[in-house]
Amino acid sequence: MVVPNLCAASFAMLRQIEPIIMLEQLGNTLFETALRMVARDRCVNATYPGLSREDSQQKAMTDFFMIYSLIIRFVPILPSLILGKLSDRGWRRAPIVVPLSGYLLSRLVLLVVVICSLPLTFMFGAAVLYGLSGGFSTFWPGVMTLVSLRTTATDRSKVLMRVELLYGLAGLVGSLVSGHLFQLYGSSLGHGTILLIVSTLLHLLCLILSIVLLQVKQVCQEEPEENCHLLSSSFSSSTSSSSDSLVAPAPARINLVNLALLFAAAFLYDFAVGGAIEILGSFVLKSPLSWSATQVGYGNAAGCGIFFTSFIGVIVFRRCVSEFTMILIGMLSFASGIFVMTFVKTTSMFYIARLLNLFALIPMPTIRSLVTQQVPASSCGITLTSLQLTLKVAGLAYIPTYTKIYQRTLDWLPGFVFLLSSITTVLGMIPISIAGCRTARKARCERIQGD
Structure with a gap:
């Protein structure tokens, strides 16, 4: 009896979205490194004329990632809207x-680029393919919709x-x-080949699971919380001993002012966080840090550790404060950490700055939670897609802005862009307040x- 029950439980788990999320992020992390x-x-x-060898390398890298990032943010806009509509129609x-x-x-394109020693510009074509499929701006709202x-x-x-x-x-x-894994390679293959093969296989497994096993569930419509809106959710956990007593029926009209404020806060926070992370990958590869591939992986791991501390923060804070206050705590955490990053000169200082970002991931899922409570389930998919596209617009703004500012401040303060992120985060706290x-x-x- 134990073995059949264990098999049934494992099969039920594989039908959820969580295994797909974890396998996708695992493969995506390998790809990004x-x-x-x-x-x-x-x-x-x-x-480049007038630039040292290291500054020339930094300019070439940041220019490549600027174009690559702009493509993967601009191309998915229309596919995201189409797929969002399909989602709300039952797909x-x-x-x-x-x-x-x-x-x-x-991922297959980058693997071919490495194996065949093709020009790096082929990755622009890979970015177009990625964008035409909807990319992250479709995948993540799709995940959030299923979970919501x-x-x-x-x-x-x-x-x-x-x-x-x-x-x-x-x-x-x-x-x-x-x-x-990046350091591993065969006699006829270059660095990164094995890493990319593993990443590709993980994404293939994700695709198979999503097609064959993924199950779509929906909470019973008779539950009073189903169409609960921003008002009741924000205060049920902090001001009432019984959540049902505060649950109100959905208002006839959506509170557009609060919805606009939430979108504005998300835009500003994503502008600050996305811009900083966009440059951080290049920042750690230049002196005085000059990280190796292994150190880059450890640095990314420190960033991923923030997911755990932010989750603990949500569990603790939701018992005593509203969701708006949780968002402000997360924004303050990021603003302080990224401010310290402005003056980082050693690896130990880098990790101290990241330590201050303990709760930096609280704001965005909390904002998404508040946004979903503003609309009925039939509009949840397109609303979350619209929010994600708002963040894409932020990306189209911060990528060239941060890249050019970083290139122009390499000589006197390379971390100036992080100071800019700190200021922008503080501005994002205003609409939330x-x-x-x-x-x-x-x-x-x-x-x-x-x-």
């Missing part, structure tokens, strides 16, 4: 399966953060081994009317 190191090796002989697996196909193709539909509004922020935790743990494992005050005021009015 490989791409970063391959780009460094291909740009080592770059020369819930489409935003999962189609992007995973693009992931697999782009199977949870109640009261528990949604915790469950979404748990998904982020699993995503981060997979990234942690991938980061720790990626640098070592306004939305929190508006919601608190409305909650007090409704409690008075109820009494």
Whole structure:
């Protein structure tokens, strides 16, 4: 009896979205380390008038990643909207399966580039393939939609953060081994080949699981929390001993002002975080840090460790503060850590800065949780896709901005872009504070009317 029950439990687990998330992030982490190191090796002989050899390498690398990142953020816009609409019409697996196909193709292209010693510019074509499939801007809203539909509004922020935790743990494992796998190669193959083969196989397994086994669940529509909105969710965990007593029916009209404030906060925070991370990969490869592939993997692992600390933060904070306050705590954590990163000169200082980012991943899943509570389940997919596209617009803005600022400040303060991120994060705290005050005021009015 034990063996059949264990097999049944394992099969049921494989039908959930979580194994796909973890395998995808594991393969994606291996790919990102490989791409970063391959780009460094291909740009080592770059020369620009008036620049030293190291600064020329940094300029060539950042220019490549600027174009590559812009492609993978611009091309998916239309496919994301189409797949988001398909999701809301009942094709819930489409935003999962189609992007995973693009992931697999782009990983195969880099593998061919390494094996056949093709120019790095071939990766621009891989970025187009990735974008046409919808990319991350379709995959992640698809994941968030499936998870949101199977949870109640009261528990949604915790469950979404748990998904982020699993995503981060997979990234942690991938980061720790990626640098070592990059060093492995056969007699006729170059560095990174084995790493990319493993990454490709993991993405192939993800695609098979999503097509064959993935199950779509939805919480019972009769639960009172199902259409719970921003008001009741934000305060049920912190101001009431019984969540059901605060659950109100869905309002006739969505609170567009609060929704706009949430989108604005997400835009500013993604602008700050995305811009900093975009440059951080190149920053650690230059002096005085001059990291190896193994050190790059360990640095990425430190970043993935933040998923765990942020999850613990959500579990603890949701018992005593509102979701708006949790977002502010996370933003403050990132702002302080990235401010210290401005002045990093040694590897130990780098890890101290990352340590201050303990709760930096709390804001985005919490914002997504609040956004999903503003709309009925039938519009959840397109709303989350719209939010993700808003973040794509932020990417189209911060990628060239941060790249050019970084290139122009290499001589006097390479970490100036991190200072800019810290300031932008503080600005992002303003719309969240306004939305929190508006919601608190409305909650007090409704409690008075109820009494």
